[in-house]
Every structure is written in C-alpha cells, then in structure tokens.
Amino acid sequence: MTTKWIATPKRTKEILDAHGFSFKKSLGQNFIIDANILNNIIQKAGIDKQTGAVEIGPGIGALTEQLAVHADKVTAYEIDQRLLSILKETLTPYDNIQIIHQDILEADVSDMVKSCFKPGQPIHLVANLPYYITTPILMKLLHDDLPVTSFTVMIQKEVAERMAAGPNSKRYGSLSIAVQYYTRAEVIMNVPKRVFMPPPNVDSSVLKLTRRESPPVQVIDEDFFFDIVQACFAQRRKTLRNNLIRHFKASADNQTISDGLKQARIDEKRRAESLTMEEFAFLANTFYRIIETGT
Ligand code: SAM
Numbered sequence: 001m002t003t004k005w006i007a008t009p010k011r012t013k014e015i016l017d018a019h020g021f022s023f024k025k026s027l028g029q030n031f032i033i034d035a036n037i038l039n040n041i042i043q044k045a046g047i048d049k050q051t052g053a054v055e056i057g058p059g060i061g062a063l064t065e066q067l068a069v070h071a072d073k074v075t076a077y078e079i080d081q082r083l084l085s086i087l088k089e090t091l092t093p094y095d096n097i098q099i100i101h102q103d104i105l106e107a108d109v110s111d112m113v114k115s116c117f118k119p120g121q122p123i124h125l126v127a128n129l130p131y132y133i134t135t136p137i138l139m140k141l142l143h144d145d146l147p148v149t150s151f152t153v154m155i156q157k158e159v160a161e162r163m164a165a166g167p168n169s170k171r172y173g174s175l176s177i178a179v180q181y182y183t184r185a186e187v188i189m190n191v192p193k194r195v196f197m198p199p200p201n202v203d204s205s206v207l208k209l210t211r212r213e214s215p216p217v218q219v220i221d222e223d224f225f226f227d228i229v230q231a232c233f234a235q236r237r238k239t240l241r242n243n244l245i246r247h248f249k250a251s252a253d254n255q256t257i258s259d260g261l262k263q264a265r266i267d268e269k270r271r272a273e274s275l276t277m278e279e280f281a282f283l284a285n286t287f288y289r290i291i292e293t294g295t
Contacts, residue, residue: 006090007035007062012197015060019086023198027080028130031059032154034195038066041206044188045126045152047071052117054148056104056127056137059083061090063128068094071124075116077104104137113147123147128154131200135159135175138209142182150210151183157203160187164207172273174230177280181216183209217281224292225284232272232280240275241268244287251291260287 006012012033015021023029032038041063047053047070055076058064060083067074068091075098078084084101091097098116100107113123125148129137134155141151158171164185165171179185189206193199219225231247232240244257252260261268264286266279275283289295 005035005062006060006065007032007038009033009197012060012062015086015090019082021060021082021086024080026132028057028132029059029080030128030131030196030198030200032062032128032195033197035062035066037191037195038063039070040189041152041154042066042070042126044206044208045124046122046150047124047126050122052113052121052123054109054113054123054125056125057130058087058099059128061087063126064091064097064099065094067126068097072096072121073117074098075100075112077102077107079103105133105140109141109148110144110146122149124149125151126153127151131156131159131202138163139178142179142209148211150208152188152206152208154191154204154206156200157190157205160205160207163209167276168274170273173236174226174233177229177277178226179209180277183211185209217277218285219281220285220288221292224288225281228284228287229272229280232275232283236271236273239269239271240266240283243272248287248291256290260290263290 006015012031047067049072051071053067053071053074055064055067055074058076058078064074064076073096077100078087081101084099087099117123125141138151162171162173162175163179164187165176186208187205188208191204191206232243234243234246241257241261245254248257258268264283266283
C-alpha cells in the first residue's frame with residue numbers, strides 16, 4: 001500500500017510527467033517525497049480522527065493525502081490554478097478533503113473554520129509552507145486569533161530557530177517575541193533536503209506552535225509593545241538606550257529615555273538580546289505611561 005502514496009519519488013514523478021507540470025520557484029514549490037516524514041509530522045501535530053486539519057499549499061497532495069487518512073476532515077488552500085485538476089485526480093480516493101483555490105494571505109480562515117468544521121472540534125494547521133512568505137503567513141494567522149489549537153509547519157531552518165529562540169542567543173529577536181507572545185514555539189525536527197522534489201537551496205525544520213490561552217505578559221498597548229521590541233533590536237550591537245533614543249527622537253529627549261530605563265529598572269547599557277519577554281513588557285508599559293499619558 002505504501003508504494004501507492006503520492007509522497008514517493010516514483011509516484012510524484014509520474015504525476016508531474018503525466019500533467020506536464022513544471023515547478024514555479026516563485027511559489028516556493030518543493031514537494032515532499034517521503035511519507036514517513038509526513039507521518040511523523042502528523043503525529044507530532046496531534047492529528048487524529050477527532051480533529052480537523054487545515055493545510056496551506058497542498059501541491060500535488062502529498063501531505064493532504066496523509067492528513068485525510070489520519071484526520072476527520074481536511075481543508076487546504078492552494079494558490080496555483082494548475083494544481084487544482086491534478087489534486088482532483090490524485091485525491092479522488094478521499095471524500096473528506098476540501099480544496100480552496102485562494103491566496104492564503106487573502107483568506108478568511110476563521111470564517112472557513114466555523115463553516116467547515118464541527119463546533120468545538122480541535123483544529124490543527126499542518127503545512128509545508130512556501131518559504132518565500134513563511135513569516136507573513138504565520139504572522140497573519142497568529143494575529144487573526146484563529147480557532148486553531150496548533151500550527152505545525154515545515155519552514156526554513158533558520159527562520160524556525162529565530163521563531164523559537166530565547167534570550168542571549170544569536171537567533172533571538174523581534175520575531176521570537178512576536179511568535180512567542182501568541183504561542184509556545186518548539187523546533188521538533190530537522191528535515192534533510194533529499195525528501196523534497198526539487199531539493200530546496202536552504203535547510204528545513206519543522207516548527208510546532210501551540211496557541212496560548214492568553215499572552216504570557218500583560219501589556220497596556222500591543223502595538224506600542226511590538227514597536228518597542230522592534231526598535232530595541234533595530235541595531236543589535238547598540239545599547240537599549242541608543243536604540244530607544246532613535247525610536248523616540250520625535251517624542252522624548254535623551255534624559256527622558258535614561259529616566260524611563262531607570263524607572264523600568266533596566267540597565268541602559270544592556271542590549272536587546274539579553275531581555276526576557278517580561279522585561280520587554282515592563283519596559284514598554286513604563287514608556288507607554290511616560291510618552292503616551294505623561295505619567
Ligand atoms: N504540501 C505540498 C508538499 O508538501 O509536497 C507542497 C508544499 S510547497 C513547499 C508550497 C505550496 O504552497 C505549493 O503548492 C504552492 O503552489 C503553494 N502556495 C504558494 N504560495 C501560496 C499562497 N500565497 N497561498 C496558498 N498556497 C500557496
């Protein structure tokens with residue numbers, strides 16, 4: 001039976017040849033040709049027959065097929081029109097798959113989840129993401145506050161490490177804070193290039209993001225908090241004070257910045273990469289009070 005899976009080099013090649021399909025690099029098309037890797041991902045994602053699955057970019061259906069076998073139902077978004085007729089053919093044996101022809105960045109996933117899945121059903125997003133838009137896709141999905149329990153995604157190894165990084169590491173930055181504000185992030189496996197057709201130019205990892213019930217820190221204003229975090233990392237080698245002076249140059253003088261840091265009990269000579277999320281939250285709330293409310 002396993003030789004019949006779409007996710008084998010032989011079957012993938014047959015499908016591509018039969019349809020005269022040529023990969024579009026611009027759409028990040030690197031298809032998986034190893035069913036064991038897919039099953040491992042699906043198991044780690046927490047997929048079972050009680051759960052619903054959302055996929056982004058089904059390609060020719062390698063992961064979609066495995067999701068259909070293990071989940072109650074699958075909905076997948078595919079942007080490339082040429083793949084629709086291929087998917088119709090390759091996924092014929094399954095009656096629990098819905099393909100939506102849409103750019104994921106334009107999709108109302110929340111609405112889809114409400115209309116396509118059972119009320120209260122745990123929903124997991126599982127995808128081998130197109131690498132050229134990994135960050136915009138994940139940030140949109142996290143900001144949209146979707147009724148999705150977890151996101152298990154194959155992405156570029158370096159981006160996965162940045163999203164999961166903690167303080168005092170070279171990968172830790174504003175992306176780590178943005179992702180970890182909404183989720184618990186964990187790199188669950190590294191994946192060799194040879195399981196893709198064609199092999200990508202970069203190394204890949206699977207990242208699992210589990211949505212938090214509520215953020216781990218309380219901030220007065222989320223936009224203000226994320227802006228400050230980004231500003232503190234703007235020039236990684238500079239001190240917090242220097243980065244903050246730049247950020248607030250229109251609204252605060254240098255003394256106000258020093259006073260704010262003192263009030264937040266954070267040494268002004270520290271660099272952003274040494275601050276925990278709690279410290280960033282305290283810093284942002286302190287400056288919010290000083291700059292926005294004058295207290
Ligand atoms: N899931 C398949 C697999 O693992 O073999 C294919 C993964 S491939 C890395 C990425 C897929 O995402 C391609 O099918 C591509 O056409 C699709 N894609 C690219 N940009 C997209 C977008 N903005 N919205 C939806 N799908 C997109």
